[in-house]
Amino acid sequence: xxxxxxxxxxxxxxxxxxxxxxxxxxxxxxxxxxxxxxxxxxxxxxxxxxxxxxxxxxxxxxxxxxxxxxxxxxxxxxxxxxxxxxxxxxxxxxxxxxxxxxxxxxxxxxxxxxxxxxxxxxxxxxxxxxxxxxxxxxxxxxxxxxxxxxxxxxxxxxxxxxxxxxxxxxxxxxxxxxxxxxxxxxxxxxxxxxxxxxxxxxxxxxxxxxxxxxxxxxxxxxxxxxxxxxxxxxxxxxxxxxxxxxxxxxxxxxxxxxxxxxxxxxxxxxxxxxxxxxxxxxxxxxxxxxxxxxxxxxxxxxxxxxxxxxxxxxxxxxxxxxxxxxxxxxxxxxx
Amino acid sequence: xxxxxxxxxxxxxxxxxxxxxxxxxxxxxxxxxxxxxxxxxxxxxxxxxxxxxxxxxxxxxxxxxxxxxxxxxxxxxxxxxxxxxxxxxxxxxxxxxxxxxxxxxxxxxxxxxxxxxxxxxxxxxxxxxxxxxxxxxxxxxxxxxxxxxxxxxxxxxxxxxxxxxxxxxxxxxxxxxxxxxxxxxxxxxxxxxxxxxxxxxxxxxxxxxxxxxxxxxxxxxxxxxxxxxxxxxxxxxxxxxxxxxxxxxxxxxxxxxxxxxxx
Numbered sequence: 300x301x302x303x304x305x306x307x308x309x310x311x312x313x314x315x316x317x318x319x320x321x322x323x324x325x326x327x328x329x330x331x332x333x334x335x336x337x338x339x340x341x342x343x344x345x346x347x348x349x350x351x352x353x354x355x356x357x358x359x360x361x362x363x364x365x366x367x368x369x370x371x372x373x374x375x376x377x378x379x380x381x382x383x384x385x386x387x388x389x390x391x392x393x394x395x396x397x398x399x400x401x402x403x404x405x406x407x408x409x410x411x412x413x414x415x416x417x418x419x420x421x422x423x424x425x426x427x428x429x430x431x432x433x434x435x436x437x438x439x440x441x442x443x444x445x446x447x448x449x450x451x452x453x454x455x456x457x458x459x460x461x462x463x464x465x466x467x468x469x470x471x472x473x474x475x476x477x478x479x480x481x482x483x484x485x486x487x488x489x490x491x492x493x494x495x496x497x498x499x500x501x502x503x504x505x506x507x508x509x510x511x512x513x514x515x516x517x518x519x520x521x522x523x524x525x526x527x528x529x530x531x532x533x534x535x536x537x538x539x540x541x542x543x544x545x546x547x548x549x550x551x552x553x554x555x556x557x558x559x560x561x562x563x564x565x566x567x568x569x570x571x572x573x574x575x576x577x578x579x580x581x582x583x584x585x586x587x588x589x590x591x592x593x594x595x596x597x598x599x600x601x602x603x604x605x606x607x608x609x610x611x612x613x614x615x616x617x618x619x620x621x622x623x624x625x626x627x628x629x630x631x632x633x634x
Numbered sequence: 635x636x637x638x639x640x641x642x643x644x645x646x647x648x649x650x651x652x653x654x655x656x657x658x659x660x661x662x663x664x665x666x667x668x669x670x671x672x673x674x675x676x677x678x679x680x681x682x683x684x685x686x687x688x689x690x691x692x693x694x695x696x697x698x699x700x701x702x703x704x705x706x707x708x709x710x711x712x713x714x715x716x717x718x719x720x721x722x723x724x725x726x727x728x729x730x731x732x733x734x735x736x737x738x739x740x741x742x743x744x745x746x747x748x749x750x751x752x753x754x755x756x757x758x759x760x761x762x763x764x765x766x767x768x769x770x771x772x773x774x775x776x777x778x779x780x781x782x783x784x785x786x787x788x789x790x791x792x793x794x795x796x797x798x799x800x801x802x803x804x805x806x807x808x809x810x811x812x813x814x815x816x817x818x819x820x821x822x823x824x825x826x827x828x829x830x831x832x833x834x835x836x837x838x839x840x841x842x843x844x845x846x847x848x849x850x851x852x853x854x855x856x857x858x859x860x861x862x863x864x865x866x867x868x869x870x871x872x873x874x875x876x877x878x879x880x881x882x883x884x885x886x887x888x889x890x891x892x893x894x895x896x897x
Contacts, residue, residue, distance in 0.1 A: 350801055351801075352797055352800075352801070371800070372797070372800040372801045373800050373801070373802070373803045373804060373805060375801075377801055378801065378802075379797070379798065379801040381794050381797075381798060383794065385794035385795050385797065385798040386795075387795055387798075387799075387813060388795075388817065389816040389817060398799065398802050398804070398812075399802035399803050399804075402802060402803045402804045402808060403803060443798075446798075446802065447801070447802070449802075450802060450803060
């Protein structure tokens with residue numbers, strides 16, 4: 300547990316809003332962990348508590364085995380990256396990255412060497428003398444990462460680091476962050492509301508909702524063994540049919556009845572390239588959709604309004620209290 | 635097209651009639667009889683003392699208002715406490731209240747028969763009809779400028795840069811010098827310039843508390859009035875021109891200082 304993070308029973312209340320409720324997580328040394336959840340789930344607050352930017356009402360935070368609960372942010376040895384970059388606008392890229400080193404009164408030569416090494420690492424060579432407003436969003440965020448890495452923090456904390464970027468840049472930076480982590484190996488926690496981003500980048504995902512941890516595990520574990528309907532619906536698409544929850548790719552669409560299949564009417568067929576979505580209504584009025592490959596869909600020659608037979612493969616049934624799911628509007632609905 | 639021209643004509647005409655023409659006339663009148671008489675008028679010992687006293691007013695009131703103005707702005711923007719709205723409103727009081735009233739209020743508090751006046755006189759400190767009172771009056775009237783210029787800038791920059799600095803190991807003081815102050819420097823500059831101009835030009839409040847002792851408690855603006863009443867128009871105009879030049883020098887030097895720091 301040299302540079303890992305332990306959060307023990309942390310609670311945090313803002314005025315009348317309970318942001319964190321008795322949260323405990325473990326972030327192993329050198330890992331890349333995602334805090335995933337809808338807005339208002341407490342994920343950013345948890346990250347800020349780890350950084351020392353918020354003080355918890357209860358509980359402890361241990362960084363590198365040391366109790367950091369009462370330490371000020373500047374004494375924690377954390378690097379923090381903000382969604383909106385928090386670039387020092389009046390400083391050049393060089394001085395932004397050098398900031399932490401200058402605060403530590405490092406020798407001028409040493410500072411310059413380190414900054415250039417980092418400019419290299421984040422692919423910003425040649426940008427040293429620019430000001431932040433002369434950079435693109437992606438470049439600013441890479442600068443912010445270099446700035447945080449400059450002081451060799453024990454842990455890196457990233458608050459929706461790609462949230463303000465457009466989709467393409469997001470994807471590039473995601474891959475780049477993954478590679479960077481392989482190179483630098485610093486314990487990293489990042490906050491995201493994008494499940495694909497979390498699955499793509501992280502080794503461990505902590506799913507949060509309403510200030511609580513719903514489940515914590517490897518991306519595949521969460522996908523295959525969700526603890527409750529919320530996790531299942533947040534980690535991937537899901538159909539609810541009666542008490543059963545089933546992934547759209549586990550629904551088989553057939554032209555003839557077969558075993559446990561039920562009759563359904565095709566409402567709409569959506570072609571998304573390789574993937575085809577078949578939306579249907581069951582005879583009892585319930586709706587759902589199946590995910591087929593293009594080849595499967597072509598073979599069935601489906602048309603709108605056609606009667607088909609659907610059979611669900613692996614479905615999950617959750618206990619009463621685990622049945623809350625994520626509604627369409629991003630809100631959690633009590634079922 | 636025509637409406638654009640009309641708008642421009644209105645704006646320029648307004649500026650000319652109310653700003654450029656009177657100020658230009660003052661300059662014209664000053665040098666009407668050549669440079670000599672004007673120079674003589676502003677180099678009498680009386681005049682020199684008045685300018686020196688005005689500079690003392692500015693030199694004390696503006697730095698004090700700058701320091702407390704920045705602190706007040708930070709408190710107003712970054713903290714929440716009961717009575718904040720009241721404090722916010724109170725800062726604008728010098729804008730709302732006539733300077734003469736401010737002068738009279740100071741007399742009521744610090745004058746010989748005022749609240750602290752008696753006690754202060756016993757200690758051998760005279761506030762009213764002397765320089766301390768005039769400084770108090772100048773501070774009072776020039777108080778809101780720095781606060782009012784810095785508050786919106788502080789609000790706009792937010793706290794993220796400061797938080798980033800703190801996670802990078804910077805303590806409060808370092809963050810203030812390296813992040814906050816450079817971020818608010820344009821607003822601060824403008825606030826200082828306005829406060830300086832106000833302090834230079836203050837007449838009403840200072841007039842009430844000064845006693846107008848020529849060569850002792852007479853600032854440049856009071857000197858202008860005194861010359862005017864003595865029918866020494868050249869002297870009055872010349873002193874006005876010097877006041878205007880002092881204000882311009884402040885404006886230019888602040889701008890210069892800022893551009894140099896940027897590069």
